[in-house]
Structure formats: C-alpha cells, structure tokens
Amino acid sequence: MQVIENLKVKEKLYIEKLENGLTIMIIPKKGMQKKYVIWGTKYGSNESTFVVPGETQSIEVPKGVAHFLEHKMFEQENGVNSLDALTSLGVSANAYTTNDHTAYLFEGIDNFYEALDELMDYVQHPYFTDENVEKEKGIIGQEIMMYDDYPEWRVYLNALEAMYHAHPVKLDITGTIETISHIDKDVLYKCYNTFYNPSNMVMVACGDFVPEELLEEIKKRLVKKEGNGEIKRIYPEEPEDIVKEKIEQKMQVSIPLYTIGIKVPPLEEAEKVKTHLGIEILLELIFGKSSELYKRLYNEGTIYGTPGCEFEFANGYAHILLTGQANEPEKVYEEFKKKVEELKEKGIDINDFTRIKNSLYGSYVKEYDDVSNIARMFLSDKFKGINSFDYLEEIDTINVEYVEQLLKNVFKQEKMVISVVRN
Amino acid sequence: MQDTKTKIKDGITLHTINTDKFKTDLIAMFLTTELSKENVTKNALISLLLRRGTMRFPSQEELSKKLEEMYGGSFDCGLDKIGNNQVFKLYIETIDDEFIPQSTNKMWKESLKLILEVALNPYIENGAFKQEYFEQEKKTLTQLIEGRKDNKAQYALNRCVEEMYKDEPFGIYKFGTVEDIEKIDNKSLYEYYQELIQDCKIDIFVSGNIQEKEIEELVKDDENIKKLKEREAKYYPVKIEKKKSDNKEKVVEESLEVTQGKLVLGLNVNIEDEDKKYATIVYNAILGGTPNSKMFQNVREKSHLAYIASSSYMRHKNTIFVNSGIEISNYEKALKIMKEQIKDMEEGKFTEEELKEAKKVIMEGAKTLYDEQDSQITYCFGQEIATSNDVSIEEYMKKIEAISMEDVLEIAKVVKIDTIYFLKN
Structure with missing residues (x-):
C-alpha cells in the first residue's frame, strides 16, 4: 500500500487501488474504540443523464434515483434487511446520498468483521422487486414532506434555483413525489450496474486497524467483477450568469430566513483546495464573528447570529452560500455587497488575515479527532479529486495577495443572489 | 481516561x-x-x-x-x-x-x-x-x-x-x-x-x-x-421520580402551517427504584430506540407511514417520548399502530433476540463514550448531579448486561401513555 503521512496532524493514510479499479483508503487511529467503514460510489443526485459503458446512446432517468437506490440497497433476496442485520450485530449502520456521491457505512466496536461481511454483501447484491420498490415510495414520500417543513432547506434550494439555469444541483436530492413515481426496478438495476462498479467506488476505513490486514479482509469479501470503463456523465450546459437575483417563499417563520448565494465558475483542477481555503478565509473576514459587518448588524438588531457559510463544489458547479436569520434580509444583502466592495478597494489587513488563517488551520486540525468525521471527509474529498491532507499543507501557501485576487475574481455583484423565506 | x-x-x-x-x-x-x-x-x-x-x-x-x-x-x-x-x-x-x-x-x-x-x-x-x-x-x-x-x-x-x-x-x-x-x-x-x-x-x-x-x-x-465563597449549592440532586398521574390519556392537538403532521407520545414509566432505570433503557431500545425496534419496524418498514418513528428515554424524568412525522390524514392509523407496540410490550410480546440486540446497541454506545471528549464529560457530569453513587462506564455496562426478559416486562407493565400530542395543519 502507498503510505502518505501528514506531519502536522501526525496521521497516515494508506491507499491502494485494486486491479478491478476499487480504491481503498485506511487511516489508522491508535487507541480509538470505534471503527468506521464507509463505501461510496461516485454517483449522486446530479447524475441523471449518462451513457452506460459499452452503449452509444445516452439515457435519462427520473430525478431521485440515486437516493431511491440508497434506500433499496438494504433489502436482500432472502428477505433479510441489512440495516436490521447490522443493528443486530450491535453496530450502527446508515447510508446517505449527496449531489455527487452515495455512501453506505457502519460504525461499531465489536463484531467488526461480521458487520463488514454484511456491508460488503448487501452493497454487492441488489435485490429489487416491483413490490419492494412500490412500498418505498411511501417512506420516501414522507421524507420529502419532512424536508418541505424545514425552512432552512427551502431557503437553500431556492437560492440554487436562482443561481442555476440547468445544472441538476438545483434539484432536491430526493426527487419529488412526482419524479419518484416513475421509478421502477429496471431503472434501479440499470443505474446500479452502471455506477456500482468497483472502478467507480472508494472504500475508506478509520479506526485502530493494521492496514495490511484489513486490506486482505476487504479483498476476500469482494465479488469478482471487472472494471467497466469510463461512465460518460452528461450535464446540461450551464451559463455563467445567474437566473434571477431575488427569490422569495412564504412560510411560517418567526423572522425571515435568508441565503445569499454567489455563483462561482467551475474550479480549475489544481486550484480546488487553495480556492476553497481562500474563500473560507474571505468569508470569515467579511462576515465572521470578529468582523465589523457582523458587529454592526448585530448591534442594530438586524441579525441575531453570524450566518452559516458554505462553499460547495463538484462536477460542473461551484457556489458560496451564507445562510442566517434577519429582520431585514435585503439590508443584510446590501450591506454585505458594500462590505465586499470596500474590502476590494481598501485591501485586507494583514493582522486580520493572519489571525483568521491560523484560526482556520486550527479548525482543520480539529477534524482529525473523530473516526467517522475523518472517514467521511476522505471519501467525499476523494470523489472531488482531493486528498484531505492537502488542506493542511496548502493553507501555508496562501497569502494576502492571493485572497485579495480571489475576492476580485469571485465576489462579483452580478453573480450574487438572495433567497428569502418569510411570513 | x-x-x-x-x-x-x-x-x-x-x-x-x-x-x-x-x-x-x-x-x-x-x-x-x-x-x-x-x-x-x-x-x-x-x-x-x-x-x-x-x-x-x-x-x-x-x-x-x-x-x-x-x-x-x-x-x-x-x-x-x-x-x-x-x-x-x-x-x-x-x-x-x-x-x-x-x-x-x-x-x-x-x-x-x-x-x-x-x-x-x-x-x-x-x-x-x-x-x-x-x-x-x-x-x-x-x-x-x-x-x-x-x-x-x-x-x-x-x-x-x-x-x-x-x-x-x-x-x-x-x-x-x-x-x-x-x-x-x-x-x-x-x-x-x-x-x-x-x-x-x-x-x-x-x-x-x-x-x-x-x-x-x-x-x-x-x-x-x-472571590467565590464556599457554598451549599442550591440545586436538585437528580433522582428518578414518579410523575403524578391520573392514568388518563390526555390528547392535545395544535395547528400550525405544516406539510407533515408531527405525532409525539409522552409515556410515563411508573417506577421509583433508581436501579430500575437500566431495565427502562433496554425497554426503550426495544420499543423505539434502534432501527430494529418495534416502532421503526411497524410504523415505518411495515406500514410505510413515516420516515421517522423512534423513541427516546429521558431518564431524569422517567419519561419516554415516541416521535414521528406522518401524513396528517394517517393520524388514527399511526396512533393505533403505536399503541399496539406499547401493548405488545406490556403483554410480553418481545423476544430474547430483541433483548440481546437492544443491549448490544446500548453497550456500543457506552463504549464509544471514550472516543468523544464532550460525551465523556456529559456522562461524568450526569453522575456528578445524580443522587446515586457514581456509576463508572464499566459498571453501567455491567448493569445493562444483567437485564433479563423479566426485568423488561416489569417495566412494560408500568408504562402508560400520558399525553398524545399532534401537530397538524
């Protein structure tokens, strides 16, 4: 196995790509009780149009298939539900779907190899029937309705709606009650066979392991399957401009909720990590806990806390989101824009910059305490073509000039939107 | 540690x-x-x-x-x-x-x-x-x-x-x-x-x-x-308490703008013996504490009425809350199934297997306390303010391990629905 060591957090990553294309990553954590294994496929809600390897025509499947598949994977031909089986072993099992990947996981202390048997068995053996597909529509329907009651979720999706013309990132990961009604077992098998191929998958384990031993145990449990070659994923062409600047929805909330979005051009491969770090520093400088803008708006009673800041990116999209509650969201938006322009003009104070950069470094170090956190981070970064350790290293290369340039290139007024949910 | x-x-x-x-x-x-x-x-x-x-x-x-x-x-x-x-x-x-x-x-x-x-x-x-x-x-x-x-x-x-x-x-x-x-x-x-x-x-x-x-x-x-003085601290040492109850189910309905109805049951566990809480922890795990539990299996997996169907035990107050999100029109149906689960427990309709699995889940949770600084602190603080003597994480696990079918049944017989709360449109 290849070993990559990071001296800053004093951790090692063992990585191996098997012949069938499956990538295995192991991060040993001495002294931890809990062991965590996560197996993911680079297949999320964004992939609804693609070319099956070996075929020439592209196909389009209903929105929400990746998530539907995730729900259905647990069901086994012998009537066993793998979620129950894993729970019976005393481990805690779960699965989730994002825009760009789907993952199956368990964490536990005892019965580790029995649980690994079960996980690897069910992910490699789908069993879909007309009947079990129909029944799931009721459960997922309730999941969709549950999200409909979350104003935070609505304000987020609406911001994406205002930014994107065509890219599927703007759609709900679950699909809608209408789109999932078109899902049947044939669609599920088609997507499974395309995307759940070892060459499209990554497994990450974190805990008190001997990496070589664990690797052998994983290999033993793999069903023989050839790599199926590249899957062509087709995304609609997405213009660089936004759809509309403002979007609003009525919902029962105590005070309005807002999301300010900034559409960012898809990132250069080599610049992803550095851009991500630079944007995080900028967001703290502009609207973080110690910023002038936060202090002023808080003291005026316009806001009650700092907004949550996110920078999201994957295949073909990137955007910044700031979400919070405010009495006058439009005012927050205007003041935010003014602050951005002011910083562009005056430049960034070196003391502020250094302080925030050190603080960000600390927050990356903190990511390395929890085995589940570590494994999930390495998996999701890997699907973006990133080794998580790079964040700890590249932060050293960032200076004031770099973030000032980034501020000018990314924080453009014509790329900003505001989404509001209010009574 | x-x-x-x-x-x-x-x-x-x-x-x-x-x-x-x-x-x-x-x-x-x-x-x-x-x-x-x-x-x-x-x-x-x-x-x-x-x-x-x-x-x-x-x-x-x-x-x-x-x-x-x-x-x-x-x-x-x-x-x-x-x-x-x-x-x-x-x-x-x-x-x-x-x-x-x-x-x-x-x-x-x-x-x-x-x-x-x-x-x-x-x-x-x-x-x-x-x-x-x-x-x-x-x-x-x-x-x-x-x-x-x-x-x-x-x-x-x-x-x-x-x-x-x-x-x-x-x-x-x-x-x-x-x-x-x-x-x-x-x-x-x-x-x-x-x-x-x-x-x-x-x-x-x-x-x-x-x-x-x-x-x-x-x-x-x-x-x-x-500058702080010595003090006889003003607080209530936490002990298990029986809730005053007239044994009548109280039904509360409230309307807000919701797409999905939220149904919550508050259950009373009528015990006073501090040591019985371990059996209650196991009872709760079987009833709704895990994906294998009766609530999850019957409300979600078999009847497809909910995405969330679970229960949690608030041990300081000796209360179990059953939680779910359902289609508003399915209120009667969901409530009926939930009540059946509680009834089944009371009648002893749970297996050795369910008991074993529930215990495993609880034990795993206890062991992972050592992996998280904040969880360990929360646990130690819980011991600090309890009336009973300190129970170490090891002792806690031993007590869970010792719980039998009879212990759980004893709890099941004294669990009563106190309040049914439904949030609808």
Whole structure:
C-alpha cells in the first residue's frame, strides 16, 4: 500500500487501488474504540443523464434515483434487511446520498468483521422487486414532506434555483413525489450496474486497524467483477450568469430566513483546495464573528447570529452560500455587497488575515479527532479529486495577495443572489 | 481516561480527564441551579449576556479575536434543563500545543483563564451589565423564544413535554417567556447573577493532554475563583421520580402551517427504584430506540407511514417520548399502530433476540463514550448531579448486561401513555 503521512496532524493514510479499479483508503487511529467503514460510489443526485459503458446512446432517468437506490440497497433476496442485520450485530449502520456521491457505512466496536461481511454483501447484491420498490415510495414520500417543513432547506434550494439555469444541483436530492413515481426496478438495476462498479467506488476505513490486514479482509469479501470503463456523465450546459437575483417563499417563520448565494465558475483542477481555503478565509473576514459587518448588524438588531457559510463544489458547479436569520434580509444583502466592495478597494489587513488563517488551520486540525468525521471527509474529498491532507499543507501557501485576487475574481455583484423565506 | 475529582471549595469541583488520544483540549464549566418559573427567563438572559464580553475583553468582537488568535478556539455558552435543574454550560475547545506550528506555552492555560472570566467576570458598567448589551440581548432572547416554532419537529416534542409537565418545573421552557423578559431590570438582574454564582453548583472539566497538579493550582489561584465563597449549592440532586398521574390519556392537538403532521407520545414509566432505570433503557431500545425496534419496524418498514418513528428515554424524568412525522390524514392509523407496540410490550410480546440486540446497541454506545471528549464529560457530569453513587462506564455496562426478559416486562407493565400530542395543519 502507498503510505502518505501528514506531519502536522501526525496521521497516515494508506491507499491502494485494486486491479478491478476499487480504491481503498485506511487511516489508522491508535487507541480509538470505534471503527468506521464507509463505501461510496461516485454517483449522486446530479447524475441523471449518462451513457452506460459499452452503449452509444445516452439515457435519462427520473430525478431521485440515486437516493431511491440508497434506500433499496438494504433489502436482500432472502428477505433479510441489512440495516436490521447490522443493528443486530450491535453496530450502527446508515447510508446517505449527496449531489455527487452515495455512501453506505457502519460504525461499531465489536463484531467488526461480521458487520463488514454484511456491508460488503448487501452493497454487492441488489435485490429489487416491483413490490419492494412500490412500498418505498411511501417512506420516501414522507421524507420529502419532512424536508418541505424545514425552512432552512427551502431557503437553500431556492437560492440554487436562482443561481442555476440547468445544472441538476438545483434539484432536491430526493426527487419529488412526482419524479419518484416513475421509478421502477429496471431503472434501479440499470443505474446500479452502471455506477456500482468497483472502478467507480472508494472504500475508506478509520479506526485502530493494521492496514495490511484489513486490506486482505476487504479483498476476500469482494465479488469478482471487472472494471467497466469510463461512465460518460452528461450535464446540461450551464451559463455563467445567474437566473434571477431575488427569490422569495412564504412560510411560517418567526423572522425571515435568508441565503445569499454567489455563483462561482467551475474550479480549475489544481486550484480546488487553495480556492476553497481562500474563500473560507474571505468569508470569515467579511462576515465572521470578529468582523465589523457582523458587529454592526448585530448591534442594530438586524441579525441575531453570524450566518452559516458554505462553499460547495463538484462536477460542473461551484457556489458560496451564507445562510442566517434577519429582520431585514435585503439590508443584510446590501450591506454585505458594500462590505465586499470596500474590502476590494481598501485591501485586507494583514493582522486580520493572519489571525483568521491560523484560526482556520486550527479548525482543520480539529477534524482529525473523530473516526467517522475523518472517514467521511476522505471519501467525499476523494470523489472531488482531493486528498484531505492537502488542506493542511496548502493553507501555508496562501497569502494576502492571493485572497485579495480571489475576492476580485469571485465576489462579483452580478453573480450574487438572495433567497428569502418569510411570513 | 478516568475523571479525577478535586474539591476546590465546597460546592465547586474540578474534574480532570487526562488523555493523549485527541488533538484538542476541551474545557467545560457547568453552573447548576434550580429550575424555577421565577428565574428561568433571567437565567436565559444571563447566558446570552455572558457571551458579550468580559472585563478584559469587553466586546464580542474582542472575545472572538482572542479565540481566533488561539488557533480557532471555539467557545459556546448554552442553557440546559436536567431534571429539575437549569444548567449553564460553557465550553472552550482549542487544539493541543502539539499541533500548533509555533508552539506557545500551554494553550489550555489560556482557555481555562478565559472560561473562568466569561462565567465569573462579565463586562460590567455602573454596577450592572452594559445597558446596550442588556437591551440587545433582550431582543435576541425574544427572538429565540418566538423562533422555537421554526423547527416543527423539535417544537412538537417540546410542547408534549410542556403539556405533560404542566404544573411542574420540568414543564418550563428553558428560555422562559416573552412576558417575563419585559419585567427584568438590568440592575436587579446583575444582583441576581451575583447571588447565582455564589450559591450555584460549579463543576469545571478539563479533558486533554494535561497535568492535573498544574491545573489544580491554576484554578485555586485564579482571581475569579478566589472571590467565590464556599457554598451549599442550591440545586436538585437528580433522582428518578414518579410523575403524578391520573392514568388518563390526555390528547392535545395544535395547528400550525405544516406539510407533515408531527405525532409525539409522552409515556410515563411508573417506577421509583433508581436501579430500575437500566431495565427502562433496554425497554426503550426495544420499543423505539434502534432501527430494529418495534416502532421503526411497524410504523415505518411495515406500514410505510413515516420516515421517522423512534423513541427516546429521558431518564431524569422517567419519561419516554415516541416521535414521528406522518401524513396528517394517517393520524388514527399511526396512533393505533403505536399503541399496539406499547401493548405488545406490556403483554410480553418481545423476544430474547430483541433483548440481546437492544443491549448490544446500548453497550456500543457506552463504549464509544471514550472516543468523544464532550460525551465523556456529559456522562461524568450526569453522575456528578445524580443522587446515586457514581456509576463508572464499566459498571453501567455491567448493569445493562444483567437485564433479563423479566426485568423488561416489569417495566412494560408500568408504562402508560400520558399525553398524545399532534401537530397538524
């Protein structure tokens, strides 16, 4: 196995790509009780149009298939539900779907190899029937309705709606009650066979392991399957401009909720990590806990806390989101824009910059305490073509000039939107 | 990894957990006082004001800058309700010196000093909280209280608690009421605060790669600790309690704009023996605590009525809450299935297998306490304020392991539905 060591957090990553294309990553954590294994496929809600390897025509499947598949994977031909089986072993099992990947996981202390048997068995053996597909529509329907009651979720999706013309990132990961009604077992098998191929998958384990031993145990449990070659994923062409600047929805909330979005051009491969770090520093400088803008708006009673800041990116999209509650969201938006322009003009104070950069470094170090956190981070970064350790290293290369340039290139007024949910 | 206790003064305890497993050092400070309708809103306002600054760092901005300089120290100050107590919970977490590029001298010293300042030496002007902060935080608190309807699922659960404990302290909402905010005056709030820190129970936890002796000296010599008196702390030792109940099911329905109905059942566990809570923990796991549980299997997997169908045991109050989100028109159907599960338990319709699995899940949870600094602190604090003797995590696991079918059945027979709360459109 290849070993990559990071001296800053004093951790090692063992990585191996098997012949069938499956990538295995192991991060040993001495002294931890809990062991965590996560197996993911680079297949999320964004992939609804693609070319099956070996075929020439592209196909389009209903929105929400990746998530539907995730729900259905647990069901086994012998009537066993793998979620129950894993729970019976005393481990805690779960699965989730994002825009760009789907993952199956368990964490536990005892019965580790029995649980690994079960996980690897069910992910490699789908069993879909007309009947079990129909029944799931009721459960997922309730999941969709549950999200409909979350104003935070609505304000987020609406911001994406205002930014994107065509890219599927703007759609709900679950699909809608209408789109999932078109899902049947044939669609599920088609997507499974395309995307759940070892060459499209990554497994990450974190805990008190001997990496070589664990690797052998994983290999033993793999069903023989050839790599199926590249899957062509087709995304609609997405213009660089936004759809509309403002979007609003009525919902029962105590005070309005807002999301300010900034559409960012898809990132250069080599610049992803550095851009991500630079944007995080900028967001703290502009609207973080110690910023002038936060202090002023808080003291005026316009806001009650700092907004949550996110920078999201994957295949073909990137955007910044700031979400919070405010009495006058439009005012927050205007003041935010003014602050951005002011910083562009005056430049960034070196003391502020250094302080925030050190603080960000600390927050990356903190990511390395929890085995589940570590494994999930390495998996999701890997699907973006990133080794998580790079964040700890590249932060050293960032200076004031770099973030000032980034501020000018990314924080453009014509790329900003505001989404509001209010009574 | 054990919690070492040192008495600093009567009513003030230092707990140190020495471990080199983590990249971070975590310091927590808990101020425990009785929960009362009279003081709840004041406490809530104080917890907000403490975040505004100290005599050394007189504004939030300066406090935040200080934390950023400490390589992203994270600070949190919240308020919790445990049994009939209200607990101020303050945390500071920083990365350990080993991971700081230009090593300073013991970051945890800084953190410790800072957390004591925040809790005990807030920014004061003219013998009261700074008037401007006082006015702003009243607004923030109003917003917090009014904003509790925003998260419908959490709101439904809180409302069920309130309905169930209408005439008891536990039924009080932890942030108080909007009406009471207006009655608070700055000067008397500050006086109340000074009394509070002189007679509440104080626990300080330090977890990380640390030296106990050094910490002990540091705490004892700290100016803010020195000014505190010995005290007979005013709080309720937490013990298991039987709820006063007339054994009648109370049904409460409320309407808000929701797409999905939220159905919550409050169940009463009629036991008084402290040792019976272990069987109740196992009972709850079988009923709705895991994906294998009766609720999850029957409400979700077999009838497809819900995405969420689970239960949780609030051991300080001896209450189990069953939680679900359902189609509004399915209310009767879902309620019927839920009641059947409770009935089945009562009639002993659960298997050795279910018992074994439930225990496994609980044991796993207990073992992972060692992997998380904050969970371990929360566990130790739970022991600290309980009336019973300290139960170590190992002893806790042994007690769970020993639970039999009969033990669970005994609990199942005394579980009664107290309140049915339904949030609909």
